[in-house]
Amino acid sequence: MPKKDLANDEKTLDRLTHLGKKLVNQLNDNNEENLTIDTQVRSKSNVHYDEEEGRLSLGDSYSTRKFLNISHARKFMQTTLVANKAKELVESGRTASIREVYYQLKHSVPGLDENTFEDQDESNNVVVDIETATGAIREDLHLFAEPKGRLFGPITINDSGDSIDCMAMGTSGLAIPSIVDHYEFEQHSADFIMVVETSAMVNRLVEEDFHEDHNAILIGTGGQPARGARRLINIMHNRLDLPVYVFCDGDPWGYYIYSVLKSGSMSLAFQSDRLATPSARLIGMTMEDIDKYGLEHVTEDLKGKPKDSGGPTKDYKRIHDVMEYDWMQKDEWQAQFQKMLDKGVRVEQQALASQSLEFVANEYLPNKIENEELLD
Amino acid sequence: MPKKDLANDEKTLDRLTHLGKKLVNQLNDNNEENLTIDTQVRSKSNVHYDEEEGRLSLGDSYSTRKFLNISHARKFMQTTLVANKAKELVESGRTASIREVYYQLKHSVPGLDENTFEDQDESNNVVVDIETATGAIREDLHLFAEPKGRLFGPITINDSGDSIDCMAMGTSGLAIPSIVDHYEFEQHSADFIMVVETSAMVNRLVEEDFHEDHNAILIGTGGQPARGARRLINIMHNRLDLPVYVFCDGDPWGYYIYSVLKSGSMSLAFQSDRLATPSARLIGMTMEDIDKYGLEHVTEDLKGKPKDSGGPTKDYKRIHDVMEYDWMQKDEWQAQFQKMLDKGVRVEQQALASQSLEFVANEYLPNKIENEELLD
Numbered sequence: 001m002p003k004k005d006l007a008n009d010e011k012t013l014d015r016l017t018h019l020g021k022k023l024v025n026q027l028n029d030n031n032e033e034n035l036t037i038d039t040q041v042r043s044k045s046n047v048h049y050d051e052e053e054g055r056l057s058l059g060d061s062y063s064t065r066k067f068l069n070i071s072h073a074r075k076f077m078q079t080t081l082v083a084n085k086a087k088e089l090v091e092s093g094r095t096a097s098i099r100e101v102y103y104q105l106k107h108s109v110p111g112l113d114e115n116t117f118e119d120q121d122e123s124n125n126v127v128v129d130i131e132t133a134t135g136a137i138r139e140d141l142h143l144f145a146e147p148k149g150r151l152f153g154p155i156t157i158n159d160s161g162d163s164i165d166c167m168a169m170g171t172s173g174l175a176i177p178s179i180v181d182h183y184e185f186e187q188h189s190a191d192f193i194m195v196v197e198t199s200a201m202v203n204r205l206v207e208e209d210f211h212e213d214h215n216a217i218l219i220g221t222g223g224q225p226a227r228g229a230r231r232l233i234n235i236m237h238n239r240l241d242l243p244v245y246v247f248c249d250g251d252p253w254g255y256y257i258y259s260v261l262k263s264g265s266m267s268l269a270f271q272s273d274r275l276a277t278p279s280a281r282l283i284g285m286t287m288e289d290i291d292k293y294g295l296e297h298v299t300e301d302l303k304g305k306p307k308d309s310g311g312p313t314k315d316y317k318r319i320h321d322v323m324e325y326d327w328m329q330k331d332e333w334q335a336q337f338q339k340m341l342d343k344g345v346r347v348e349q350q351a352l353a354s355q356s357l358e359f360v361a362n363e364y365l366p367n368k369i370e371n372e373e374l375l376d
Numbered sequence: 377m378p379k380k381d382l383a384n385d386e387k388t389l390d391r392l393t394h395l396g397k398k399l400v401n402q403l404n405d406n407n408e409e410n411l412t413i414d415t416q417v418r419s420k421s422n423v424h425y426d427e428e429e430g431r432l433s434l435g436d437s438y439s440t441r442k443f444l445n446i447s448h449a450r451k452f453m454q455t456t457l458v459a460n461k462a463k464e465l466v467e468s469g470r471t472a473s474i475r476e477v478y479y480q481l482k483h484s485v486p487g488l489d490e491n492t493f494e495d496q497d498e499s500n501n502v503v504v505d506i507e508t509a510t511g512a513i514r515e516d517l518h519l520f521a522e523p524k525g526r527l528f529g530p531i532t533i534n535d536s537g538d539s540i541d542c543m544a545m546g547t548s549g550l551a552i553p554s555i556v557d558h559y560e561f562e563q564h565s566a567d568f569i570m571v572v573e574t575s576a577m578v579n580r581l582v583e584e585d586f587h588e589d590h591n592a593i594l595i596g597t598g599g600q601p602a603r604g605a606r607r608l609i610n611i612m613h614n615r616l617d618l619p620v621y622v623f624c625d626g627d628p629w630g631y632y633i634y635s636v637l638k639s640g641s642m643s644l645a646f647q648s649d650r651l652a653t654p655s656a657r658l659i660g661m662t663m664e665d666i667d668k669y670g671l672e673h674v675t676e677d678l679k680g681k682p683k684d685s686g687g688p689t690k691d692y693k694r695i696h697d698v699m700e701y702d703w704m705q706k707d708e709w710q711a712q713f714q715k716m717l718d719k720g721v722r723v724e725q726q727a728l729a730s731q732s733l734e735f736v737a738n739e740y741l742p743n744k745i746e747n748e749e750l751l752d
Binding site for chain 1 (some may be wrong): 476477482536537547555598727728729730733
């Protein structure tokens with residue numbers, strides 16, 4: 001495999017070097033009271049919905065870690081270890097899993113009865129510290145996580161020198177890797193990108209030639225999308241200027257997937273600009289679909305207790321939680337959730353099979369697109 | 377997508393037709409006391425380890441379901457519905473997810489206040505009934521489940537007319553679909569197949585060009601292997617006559633993955649001949665690796681309580697369970713588990729990164745292969 005050189009490797013090295021130099025300068029400066037590192041506060045209190053940009057972002061709260069404070073000394077050691085390892089990876093054109101980094105750096109400190117790291121949570125947290133302290137995200141640092149998601153459609157992607165025609169991938173599709181920033185889009189004839197919650201629905205659409213007939217790039221996320229899939233949707237939308245439709249189950253979990261794709265997630269609010277696609281719209285399932293397409297007999301009852309009967313718990317609780325997010329306050333979304341509560345049911349995308357297997361590909365989705373029945 | 381015609385479609389149709397005709401004959405025969413269907417008993421009591429074949433199989437216990445018995449009438453209706461749907465899928469060259477089948481067949485029975493199916497468990501169970509009653513497995517019936525697993529290596533696979541060079545798939549690899557029986561292996565230059573438990577380890581080996589340098593087909597299962605991956609390993613081994621090495625974590629969960637790949641699983645014992653690969657051997661991690669490669673500081677303590685301290689629970693319980701399986705009675709396996717209990721630790725494959733990132737690809741695996749240090 002050729003060395004993994006990312007477009008912003010140089011910038012990342014600058015950022016890591018800057019962090020290191022700052023620490024060295026502080027160490028050499030007798031006037032400095034403290035050796036410090038500033039990281040953005042990532043808790044909910046510092047997460048804001050930026051209405052203009054249409055996505056979540058972190059506010060201006062920083063926490064300053066004072067490393068000469070004895071309780072922070074361990075974290076200081078860990079931060080420099082991980083930053084150094086990341087620099088090594090970027091320089092050598094290698095990538096590593098966050099678990100490998102943990103194992104690579106775990107050792108006993110010479111002369112002390114103490115390990116550098118006790119478990120992977122410690123090193124994972126330090127990775128996020130370095131992300132917010134330097135502005136370089138995990139993928140920039142050449143660190144990857146478990147990959148998830150598949151892509152089918154009329155586009156040829158160059159990955160590390162291999163030219164991959166995503167229309168000629170049999171029944172498999174392209175497996176979306178954890179890092180996609182190095183992708184080059186060689187050519188395409190797509191009219192839109194459709195993100196699909198379940199693998200089974202992607203299989204259905206491919207078997208019915210939906211991607212071919214409608215010039216669609218289909219991205220199956222296999223449930224909650226991984227970072228790789230979110231980043232891929234973001235760069236495809238930006239570089240190829242294609243609209244993004246989201247097709248998920250009609251329940252609070254599906255709508256939350258939509259919201260994460262569109263506006264970002266709270267835990268990764270500091271990089272919504274790279275992971276979120278604010279112009280994405282929802283194509284289905286909606287609560288109106290139930291009546292319109294006669295799906296009453298294939299809905300599922302919401303689990304848990306409603307608010308006025310000792311709840312809300314389970315599905316009901318999730319609905320109320322998501323309804324209250326700042327970025328879900330549009331009338332059309334409040335109406336969806338209210339209908340869900342009133343009906344007391346959820347509807348899965350695969351429930352459309354009750355009409356016929358090909359119904360979703362030949363009628364449901366084409367009608368929605370033609371009539372622009374899309375929730376924003 | 378071209379119609380999915382499998383090699384044994386005709387046989388499957390014969391089997392389904394035979395089942396239907398048998399039921400019709402019984403219905404027309406006034407002398408028949410009962411309308412019956414025989415299915416193999418699939419509980420543990422009827423699972424045997426066939427030492428000669430080296431895999432699990434079902435014994436001769438059959439259960440006879442009498443459909444004119446009122447408590448079985450519902451199941452009779454469900455069985456004919458699902459069998460009919462499967463016949464339709466095979467005839468039309470379509471595939472469907474088991475969830476789609478559930479939704480396709482779920483409706484209220486005319487004239488009765490009763491649904492054909494109440495939840496997917498009901499239809500899933502009927503699918504397995506039909507599998508054992510006809511001898512046609514789920515994939516034969518054109519039914520698929522969630523796909524999982526990736527493949528890299530010097531082999532070109534033809535999937536539904538698409539010729540896929542698995543050495544030119546960038547950082548993704550081939551995503552292994554749920555149904556692989558239609559695969560054609562066009563050409564290859566592989567010396568062996570290596571099955572790898574974690575995706576991160578597959579990434580590591582690919583980044584180090586292990587598959588290229590050693591002519592290896594790498595199959596990442598992402599934990600417990602899905603049916604598609606198990607079937608693929610089975611047909612690759614049989615058709616290409618390549619040895620299979622299994623590389624998993626050194627813990628009871630990893631060794632169970634090995635055992636499932638080699639001998640089959642209890643719940644799918646009726647199709648071990650299609651899913652298991654009895655000649656597969658384990659390349660690592662072994663308990664001896666800990667001392668040999670200085671991994672003492674990167675092992676993890678076993679979770680739970682040992683047998684003599686109020687247990688066994690968690691990891692300890694799992695070790696004792698797997699140790700007792702008929703197919704794990706070889707001395708070399710008993711010794712592995714005993715060492716694990718004595719040391720009280722487990723060791724992950726990614727722990728090898730503590731030496732260096734490239735150690736696993738450049739030293740660990742090549743040494744094992746050269747010295748044939750393989751557990752059978």
